[in-house]
Amino acid sequence: MTAAEALNVESRDHPHHHHGWWWKTLLAGFALWIVTIVVTAFTGNSNLVPTLILLGSFLVPFCVVLFAIERVTGSISTLQLILAFFVGGIFGVLGASLLEAPLHQSFWVYGLIGLIEEFVKVILLVIFGWRTVPKTAKQGALLGATIGAGFAAFESAGYAFNAAITSRGIDLVSLLETELVRAILAPVGHVMWTAILGAVIFGAAAGGRRFRWSWWILLTYACVSLLHAAWDSAADVATFFAVVFNGEAVQELQNGALRQSTANQVEALATAIYVIALVIVSAAGIVTLWLVLRHYHRAAAAPE
Numbered sequence: 001m002t003a004a005e006a007l008n009v010e011s012r013d014h015p016h017h018h019h020g021w022w023w024k025t026l027l028a029g030f031a032l033w034i035v036t037i038v039v040t041a042f043t044g045n046s047n048l049v050p051t052l053i054l055l056g057s058f059l060v061p062f063c064v065v066l067f068a069i070e071r072v073t074g075s076i077s078t079l080q081l082i083l084a085f086f087v088g089g090i091f092g093v094l095g096a097s098l099l100e101a102p103l104h105q106s107f108w109v110y111g112l113i114g115l116i117e118e119f120v121k122v123i124l125l126v127i128f129g130w131r132t133v134p135k136t137a138k139q140g141a142l143l144g145a146t147i148g149a150g151f152a153a154f155e156s157a158g159y160a161f162n163a164a165i166t167s168r169g170i171d172l173v174s175l176l177e178t179e180l181v182r183a184i185l186a187p188v189g190h191v192m193w194t195a196i197l198g199a200v201i202f203g204a205a206a207g208g209r210r211f212r213w214s215w216w217i218l219l220t221y222a223c224v225s226l227l228h229a230a231w232d233s234a235a236d237v238a239t240f241f242a243v244v245f246n247g248e249a250v251q252e253l254q255n256g257a258l259r260q261s262t263a264n265q266v267e268a269l270a271t272a273i274y275v276i277a278l279v280i281v282s283a284a285g286i287v288t289l290w291l292v293l294r295h296y297h298r299a300a301a302a303p304e
Contacts, residue, residue: 056179089150114228137203137296144198
């Protein structure tokens with residue numbers, strides 16, 4: 001068998017592909033999440049809180065993994081994707097936590113966090129994709145989305161835990177709000193950013209067996225980190241502009257504090273600006289991923 005024939009064999013769809021399991025799992029998991037909420041609220045059993053945290057934090061990210069499993073080709077196995085999700089997610093949050101520990105609140109902190117977390121995920125992406133054949137933009141996007149989903153799942157579990165534990169005991173409403181928001185946003189957060197990086201890193205290999213350096217990788221890393229920073233800083237930026245746009249708020253802050261009515265107006269405006277900012281960042285990520293995949297697809301289809 002020639003090298004070309006071997007590569008062709010490795011490029012075939014896996015025989016265990018069954019499309020549709022990701023959305024079936026999503027619907028079934030959402031139903032289980034609702035049932036768990038009802039039982040927890042009815043019984044007041046705090047032992048069910050970990051179940052709520054795990055189910056709510058991992059449901060959407062794990063469905064991303066199933067989505068990738070249904071579409072992966074070549075030498076990437078189901079086990080490899082599952083390991084990338086769990087091991088990559090764990091080492092991702094651990095590595096990011098260690099590197100972010102020395103950081104202090106400043107104007108640049110969101111940019112540094114974006115650079116650190118995307119760097120950690122890039123390292124994991126290269127490790128898990130080292131033996132992947134063929135290295136194509138689509139393969140890289142799927143593997144990157146899987147690692148990003150693992151990072152998002154474990155990070156969301158931490159946020160949900162912090163939201164649940166208060167000085168007054170367990171705040172079930174805050175826990176559910178945190179899980180719901182992060183579940184909805186998960187596909188256009190870590191999943192999207194690492195998918196873009198994976199598509200460019202693997203696409204630069206031009207379907208070969210080894211990674212190849214390209215300045216586009218560095219540029220993409222910078223752009224994705226910027227999107228990450230814009231996402232993380234959206235709440236603070238929205239609050240700042242909400243205060244600036246409200247003349248009464250500026251005057252009241254100069255005098256000491258906001259009145260309740262003014263504070264409510266600022267909060268409502270900040271929420272609207274925050275949602276708009278997230279939509280813009282998400283749209284930028286989606287368009288970027290689409291353009292990257294289209295570029296490498298055309299490059300692969302072009303005659304040599």
